[in-house]
Amino acid sequence: MKGLLIKDLRLMKNMGNSLAIILLVAVGMSFYSSDMSFIVVYMAIIGTSFTSSTISYDEFDNGNAFLFSLPVSRKDYVLEKYLFAILMCGGGWLLGSVISIAVGTARSGLDPMEGMMTALVLLPVAVCLNVLLVPLRLKFEAEKSRIAQIVIMGGIFLVVIAGTKIAERLGIDLEALGERVPVMSAGMGIVVALGVCIALLLLSCHISIRIMERKEF
Amino acid sequence: MLKIENLHKSYGSFQLDCSMEVLQGRVTGLVGQNGAGKSTTFKAVLGLIRPDGGRIELLGKDGSRFGAKDKQKLGVVLSNAGFSGYLTIKDIVPVMDSLYARFDRAFFLEQVRRFGLPDSQKIKEFSTGMKAKLKVLTAISHRAQLLILDEPTAGLDVVARDELLELLRAFMEQDEDRGILISSHISGDLETLCDDIYMIHAGKIILHEDTDVLLDDYAVLKVDEEQYRTIDKRYILRSRKESFGYSCLTNQKRFYSENYPKVAILKGSIDEVIMMMIRGEAL
Incomplete structure (x- = not known):
């Protein structure tokens, strides 16, 4: 797995110019946008997209066939992709958080603690990006994977809207229902959300291994 | 070293039905036209595709149980695949070092210099010949027991081909327990390198003979x-x-x-x- 990780990091290194531009855009945006969460999510998405890029590099010119003729199992490959995804997405999240908190504190007197809490709330969102992206990207080629992501996101959105509408028609007051849920501290909420995300990540990883084991090259 | 018994694989109208063997200390050639089933056989041996039937025994182990750790003993060249073209030789060295317990870094770098391969240039910018040389070098640089080489000399000029064949001969001379399975379109490569040759056509082995017999009789x-x-x-x-x-x-x-x-x-x-x-x- 170490060898694969080195390969992906080297591929990343060769994208040096793109990385510098992305960083500059993030710093630039943090000066003009007061919405800290936008920059954090933007950086996390960019980090996640690097994982997708390395999968494309692996697929290009039938490269996967060669990769799996090396001492690499399909499970190793998937685990490495998740590790890389966590590093990249986590790195993007961290960098986005640091930039937006630093600029926000200096420019508009943002309370660093409040900034950190916002960043922590966004961490599960960043993790969930990978839950969806990696198996879809391994299952489908780049273009189809993008369509599948849009369809799934749209599907989730529709389910939420439909659920709300149905609840309204049935006379269920969702807000009142929410208030009845035992009150948790913000910190506990983040821990629970992260726990759920990690469970989803493990499930996603399991599905990805199944996808790769079924593939032929 | 490698034993294939009634390997079956279907792709639409194409049906592979192949049996062959690579013995220790021997270089075995597999020849045939494009689409005859050479690459499908190689892919099945390497576990890249799932056979529909038959049995593969690789270095004494059942093919289905031949795992990542066992692949340390294989050196592979695939005709249409290799390391990402966006990497350089400098990028590949630490990757090989981490993947192979017995990667001979000094030998690899020496051969890279000998063949005049640029170590900081992206592989996608290499000529066909340079790519072919790099593929063979990566296959022989970790003291493999069995080399599985699909068209390793494709696109090489006569001199470079001869140099690579010399490398393969040296590889065999270093250890008599080694073996090579090689496919090639260039009969000269096979005549001078192989001990025996299998001929495949439309998915079936139509001839197996020792090279000496083939050339003499x-x-x-x-x-x-x-x-x-x-x-x-x-x-x-x-x-x-x-x-x-x-x-x-x-x-x-x-x-x-x-x-x-x-x-x-x-x-x-x-x-x-x-x-x-x-x-x-x-x-």
Whole structure:
């Protein structure tokens, strides 16, 4: 797995110019946008997209066939992709958080603690990006994977809207229902959300291994 | 080292049904036209595709149980795949170092210098020949036991091809327990390197012979209609109608040279044998 990780990091290194531009855009945006969460999510998405890029590099010119003729199992490959995804997405999240908190504190007197809490709330969102992206990207080629992501996101959105509408028609007051849920501290909420995300990540990883084991090259 | 028994794989109308063996200390060639089933056989051996039936035994282990750790003992060249073109040789070295417990970094870098491969240039910018050299170097630089080489000399000029074949010979001389399975379109490569040769056509092995036997005992007889009618056809494997009469492939050159001194006999070459085995008719 170490060898694969080195390969992906080297591929990343060769994208040096793109990385510098992305960083500059993030710093630039943090000066003009007061919405800290936008920059954090933007950086996390960019980090996640690097994982997708390395999968494309692996697929290009039938490269996967060669990769799996090396001492690499399909499970190793998937685990490495998740590790890389966590590093990249986590790195993007961290960098986005640091930039937006630093600029926000200096420019508009943002309370660093409040900034950190916002960043922590966004961490599960960043993790969930990978839950969806990696198996879809391994299952489908780049273009189809993008369509599948849009369809799934749209599907989730529709389910939420439909659920709300149905609840309204049935006379269920969702807000009142929410208030009845035992009150948790913000910190506990983040821990629970992260726990759920990690469970989803493990499930996603399991599905990805199944996808790769079924593939032929 | 490698034993394939009744390997089956179907792709639409194409059906692979292959049995073959690579023995220790030997270089075995697999020849055939494009689409004959060479790459499918290689992929099945490497676990890149799932066979529909049959059995593969690789370095004493059942193919289905041949895991990532076992692949340390294999050196592989695939005709249409390699490291990402966006990497450089400098990028590959630490990757190989981490993947292979016995990667010989010094040997690899020495050969890279010897072949004049640029170590900081992206592989996608390499010429076809440079890419081919790099593929072979990565396959032989970790003290593998068995090399599985699919068209390793494709796109190389004569000199570079000779240098690579020399590397493969040296690889075999270093350890008598090693073996090589190689496919090539270039019969010269096979004639000078292989101990035995399998011929595959439309998914089936149509001939297996020691290279020495193939070159010494096989021949093409050029006969006219009259000679064709009277000639003893016991040792004729294939015949083909020509404008002058018939071309006949035999594996008993001596029999015909001694008994039919007037018949024109052309010394067998792998190309001739392939041509006759595929285009000729069995008697």
